[in-house]
Amino acid sequence: MTQSEKRRLLVQEELDKSRSPQERNRLGQFATPPRLAREIVQNAAKLLPKRSGRMRVLEPSCGTGAFISAVNQCIGLIDAEVTGVELDAAFANVAQDIWGDRTKIINDDFLLWAANPESKFDFLVANPPYVRHHHLSQIQKASYARVAGKSSGFSPSGLAGLYVYFILGSTHCLANGAVATWLIPSEFMSVNYGSTLRNFLTDRVTLGRVHIFRADDLQFDDAQVTSCVVTYTNHRPTANHEVLFTFGSSLTAPDRTESISLVQLQGSPKWLKCFEANSDETDVTTVGDLFNIRRGIATGANDFFIRPRNEFCALGISADYLKPILPSPRNMPLSEVAVDDRGWPISTGSHALLDCTGYSERNLPGPVLAYLNSAPERVRSSYLVRGRTPWYAQEQRPTAPILCTYMGRISGKSNNAFRFIRNRSLATATNSYLMLFLRPEIANSVTQEWIDDIWHSLSSLATKTIVSEGREYGGGLKKIEPKELARVPLPGVNSPAKELALF
Ligand SMILES: C[S@@+](CC[C@H](N)C(=O)[O-])C[C@H]1O[C@@H](n2cnc3c(N)ncnc32)[C@H](O)[C@@H]1O
Structure with missing residues (x-):
């Protein structure tokens, strides 16, 4: 682990302790564990085309910089120029302090910044804020929906969580052929509000892989959701495209792997059923x-x-x-x-x-x-x-x-x-x-x-x-x-x- 990463983890712990659970929920402040951040970067980077020159990397909700650190550590793999956006000034200041010499940190609301991105990016890696819709005001929802719609052509349902706006709203920040990888809650695969995101992933971009973590293998000890990693390339899919679905504790060594045709996903309101995952382990919680x-x-x-x-x-x-x-x-x-x-x-x-x-x-x-x-x-x-x-x-x-x-x-x-x-x-x-x-x-x-x-x-x-x-x-x-x-x-x-x- 690098010295900068050690420093970051110490400050992250202090910041987390200084906030109440309610405050952290409102901004979706749950940092990615370092090992997981590296695994996500390494696996998504496999989809990147070979290229000459520096790669422009975007982290839209960078926090203290778990993914900035992961990208830096994988630098042999990626020669990168990273831009991180973060709404919370305290987190943005820490990221600036630790990574600022080789990373551009922007203290802003990503969805406002994304309305006019300064350039196109080749690689996006993120654990976006998972903020449920009832914590978003009507004004926020309306302005975020405008950005999402303009950027992707898809408008989220009013019941969608903030991460859905992030994914849709980032589309026009991406160069053609760019790779994006997102650590998000897996519920979008089976709930009504997830349909816009499912349609976006099957029709607008080429979905490469969906990795679903075990429900009892929470990647965050303090977040109450089941997570998955969604990775896609920013171009339209071919008709016979197949998506890799994997399941288990590790992205690198999944317990189950299955290839599912896009056609099958396009017709299904319940992706987990396509994957035939053990519903006890992966499906959403019921009222009972x-x-x-x-x-x-x-x-x-x-x-x-x-x-x-x-x-x-x-x-x-x-x-x-x-x-x-x-x-x-x-x-x-x-x-x-x-x-x-x-x-x-x-x-x-x-x-x-x-x-x-x-x-x-x-x-x-x-x-x-x-x-x-x-x-x-x-x-x-x-x-x-x-x-x-x-x-x-x-x-x-x-x-x-x-x-x-x-x-x-x-x-x-x-x-x-x-x-x-x-x-x-x-x-x-x-x-x-x-x-x-x-x-x-x-x-x-x-x-x-x-x-x-x-x-x-x-x-x-x-x-x-x-x-x-x-x-x-x-x-x-x-x-x-x-x-x-x-x-x-x-x-x-x-x-x-x-x-x-x-x-
Ligand atoms: C789930 S955390 C992830 C932090 C970091 N990327 C990581 O993986 O550890 C989400 C971050 O998004 C930030 N955030 C919340 N709303 C935001 C917004 N509208 N624009 C940019 N950042 C936002 C939160 O402050 C928090 O730091």
Whole structure:
């Protein structure tokens, strides 16, 4: 390892420590391990045509310069003149300090810089920021999409992560025949928003190789995605072109290798299926990998057991017998439920569930007994109530951090038939919701911020993605059952359970 590289690794560690996980997520700041950076450069360089003169190399999101270092170390292979772009001034300054004597470092937003690149490059190597779309503002998305569209002729979906804009937006920075290699999340191969990138890779450039890393072989100890390396040459493909797909921990010595025709990839919305990779190892996480999903409670008579809290209080019923519960989805316009200092939801109308489970009538205070005695016959004789002992007992459900309205239509008001609600209160819910409980094996290892991220990802799912596991009735009514929701792929996250299994 060179002295410069040793210095870089020390500073990288300090910079990483100085940032919170949230800050690093927002700019996708996860450095490439040095060995992997060298392997990526060496393998992609094999596709470079023999040439005389210096090669112009572009690193569009260089950080402290893992790939600059790798290119320098492979200098016997590549006689290179490197340009690195980096948005974060602290990282750009470090790169300038360490590599500045033989590398041009530009402190800028790559997607703004790429709108008017100063020259064409022969080799691009990158681990672009993996920033999920909900961290990008509408203004950013619109201006990045313009650059991507102008540069490549392909416009990303609004649900695409930042790396998709980077790949498309870099196209006109590349000379004809240039080679580009990208370390990116592998989910683009199977999710809807990945279709633009898949089309770009099959129609606009000549895709040479896709290497998929094992899901349990995370290349970054702190990033929560499964990675792949995509390498292509900047010219249009021939009709009979074949793409090399490889799988395993090492690019140089993959566990599996397969050649897949472009025609097969062009017709497929699921590239991993073409590769017939073990889906457990390579496919995206499903909702069921993260949550146990159950319906909310069925009271048997909601209008009797659930009322605004102040109505129960006015009858003299004390808080000991009341539990917060969310109103029905029809009366719940909020997508996020805030909490007061007693765990009750704020701004949802303070609905309360009368829950005397575990108390016999003898032990109940007068006001509660009086209310129960006022139950009309239709309540006592309802099917569920009749089957319970005592008749006023309720099912017990702890609070769930995320709920889903499991039935709905796309309307003028909303493009989504299903709503995911982030619940920060202690409220339970009726069976007009599905309740998403964290799986016990991950419950203690995830943060509220992580749950927020998952909630955003769930809320970004297209209705058709959810319905493809659920069902649609005449008239456009769409419905999803707990087991069906569990099968819905959730792009962008690895199950922390898989990561925990590594330790
Ligand atoms: C995944 S890290 C990779 C860093 C470095 N290339 C490496 O491999 O270690 C992505 C880098 O992109 C930078 N970045 C984020 N948004 C950017 C943008 N719009 N333009 C340029 N760099 C950006 C981040 O600050 C971060 O340093």
